[in-house]
Each structure stands twice: as C-alpha cells, then as structure tokens.
Amino acid sequence: MKAEKRGDANGFYYDSCAENTLIDKAKKGNTSAFEELMSIHLKVIYNYINSRIAEKEDVKDILQETMLAVWKGIKSFDSNSSFKTWCFSITKRKVADYYREAYKNATIPIKEVEDFLAVEDEKDSIDTKLIIEKAIASLNQTEKDIVFFAFNAQLSYSEISEIISIPVGTIKSKMSSIKEKLKKQLANGGGL
Amino acid sequence: MTECNEISEMLVDYVNRRLQKVENIQVINHLAQCKCCRSDAAAYISLKNHALESMTSIPKDIMDSAFNKIHSQESALDSCKLAYETVKYSMLILKQTITLVRQAI
Numbered sequence: 001m002k003a004e005k006r007g008d009a010n011g012f013y014y015d016s017c018a019e020n021t022l023i024d025k026a027k028k029g030n031t032s033a034f035e036e037l038m039s040i041h042l043k044v045i046y047n048y049i050n051s052r053i054a055e056k057e058d059v060k061d062i063l064q065e066t067m068l069a070v071w072k073g074i075k076s077f078d079s080n081s082s083f084k085t086w087c088f089s090i091t092k093r094k095v096a097d098y099y100r101e102a103y104k105n106a107t108i109p110i111k112e113v114e115d116f117l118a119v120e121d122e123k124d125s126i127d128t129k130l131i132i133e134k135a136i137a138s139l140n141q142t143e144k145d146i147v148f149f150a151f152n153a154q155l156s157y158s159e160i161s162e163i164i165s166i167p168v169g170t171i172k173s174k175m176s177s178i179k180e181k182l183k184k185q186l187a188n189g190g191g192l
Numbered sequence: 193m194t195e196c197n198e199i200s201e202m203l204v205d206y207v208n209r210r211l212q213k214v215e216n217i218q219v220i221n222h223l224a225q226c227k228c229c230r231s232d233a234a235a236y237i238s239l240k241n242h243a244l245e246s247m248t249s250i251p252k253d254i255m256d257s258a259f260n261k262i263h264s265q266e267s268a269l270d271s272c273k274l275a276y277e278t279v280k281y282s283m284l285i286l287k288q289t290i291t292l293v294r295q296a297i
Contacts, residue, residue, distance in 0.1 A: 151243035
C-alpha cells in the first residue's frame with residue numbers, strides 16, 4: 001500500500017496510519033519504506049542539524065549517521081510513542097556526540113561563535129526580523145532547542161520534554177521567559 | 193489572571209494550530225478581551241514565522257547521500273550473507289568429497 005502524503009511545506013506528517021504502515025515495513029528491513037518514511041521528517045531533522053553545525057560536510061555526515069542510527073534502532077521503536085519525537089531524540093544525541101568529539105579535538109568551528117547575529121551594532125537592528133534573530137541568538141542552547149522544537153518542528157511541550165529530558169513545567173517556564181525576552185527586545189527596538 | 197495562566201500554557205499550541213476546537217475557541221475568546229495575552233500570542237507568532245522562514249530546503253547532494261551509510265551497511269551485510277552461503281556450500285561439497293574418498297579407499 002502506497003502511503004498518502006499529507007505533510008505541509010515543512011514536511012510535517014499527519015497520516016499516522018500510513019506512517020505506522022511504513023514503520024512496520026521498515027522494521028521488517030524494507031529500505032524503500034524507510035526512505036519514504038524518513039523523507040517526511042528529513043527537512044526538519046536537516047534544519048536542526050544545520051542550525052547546530054557550521055561545516056556542510058559535517059552536517060552531511062551527521063545526517064547520514066542519524067539516518068543509520070534510526071534505521072538500526074527502528075526494530076526496537078515502540079509505536080506507542082511519537083516517531084517524530086523519537087527521531088529528534090536520536091538527532092539531538094548525534095549532534096551532542098559531534099560536539100563531544102569536537103570538544104576533544106578542539107578543531108571544529110562552532111556555528112554559534114560565527115553567528116553574525118551576535119554582532120551588536122548591526123545596522124538594521126531596528127528591523128523586527130533581525131530583532132527576533134538577535135533575540136534567538138542571545139538564547140542559550142537549551143532555549144534555542146526549545147524554540148526549534150516548538151516552532152520549527154511544532155512539537156508539544158511534553159514531546160519537547162521527552163527529547164531534551166527537562167520536565168514539562170520547566171519547558172513551559174523557559175518558553176515564557178523566552179517570550180518575555182523577545183517582547184522586551186521588540187519594545188526596545190532590539191537593544192538588550 | 194487564572195484564565196490568563198491557563199491560556200498562556202495553550203498559546204504555543206494555538207499558534208501551531210494543535211488545539212482541539214473547544215480549546216481553540218476558548219483561546220480566541222480570551223485573546224479578544226485580553227491585551228496582555230494578545231501581545232504574548234503576537235510574540236509566539238513572530239517566533240513561529242521566523243522559524244518557518246528560516247527553514248531551508250535540503251541541498252541536493254546532502255539529500256542524495258542521506259541514506260548512503262544505510263546502503264553501505266546493507267550491501268556489506270548482503271556480501272557477508274553471500275560469503276557465508278558460499279563457505280557453507282563449499283563445506284558441503286568438501287564433506288561429500290571426503291565421504292566419496294573414504295568409500296573409494
């Protein structure tokens with residue numbers, strides 16, 4: 001049975017029945033079903049990796065590593081939980097492994113350091129879009145992850161909690177603090 | 193204020209359109225009369241819009257190679273299976289040959 005794709009522009013997938021069929025096929029070793037299943041989530045996964053890692057070749061490698069880890073682990077995936085959440089947990093772990101390795105070797109540039117948004121005297125800082133970018137750039141990594149998983153991946157608080165291993169209540173309060181920071185910066189025209 | 197707290201917890205799901213119809217109506221009705229929560233919702237909408245705008249398509253070379261490691265592993269596995277079958281078959285022939293030689297002796 002060919003799965004019906006009903007994802008939006010960001011690759012979100014709503015037909016859980018078709019998704020489960022693909023998962024079942026992938027569990028039996030069907031690589032085509034696995035690729036079809038992953039193509040639904042690939043864009044968001046790629047964007048998460050790309051937002052965390054600067055080197056294009058490394059992004060490519062981590063994406064391949066993530067796909068391999070999901071493929072290897074799919075047999076033990078418990079269908080009672082969300083497949084998307086499970087994939088993001090693996091992606092986040094792979095990025096963390098990369099940084100652990102990078103820290104050991106201390107040779108890999110970290111994207112946050114290069115982020116042009118950190119430049120304080122940006123000419124167009126009055127522009128709302130840039131204010132938001134600056135506000136996001138000023139967040140710590142956990143807060144950035146919360147924003148990514150909430151708005152890019154559009155996950156619920158409980159799903160985010162599952163991925164980043166922080167209680168739901170803490171996620172809510174962090175989100176509220178992120179919002180307050182953003183509102184403050186918007187009110188100040190981007191000034192911190 | 194209690195209602196604001198309750199609505200505040202639903203705002204992210206509201207902007208992501210993940211709420212059930214009843215909750216959605218509850219949020220809309222509250223936003224219509226609460227300037228503070230409207231401003232919170234606007235902040236989340238800005239974050240969501242920024243998030244969606246910042247999502248990039250996967251470059252072709254990365255897309256094309258995403259499953260390469262799986263293919264390599266599967267292909268290596270297939271080679272191992274083939275090698276195993278070949279060895280198994282060779283052993284069988286060897287065993288039969290030994291039997292025939294013993295009978296001849």
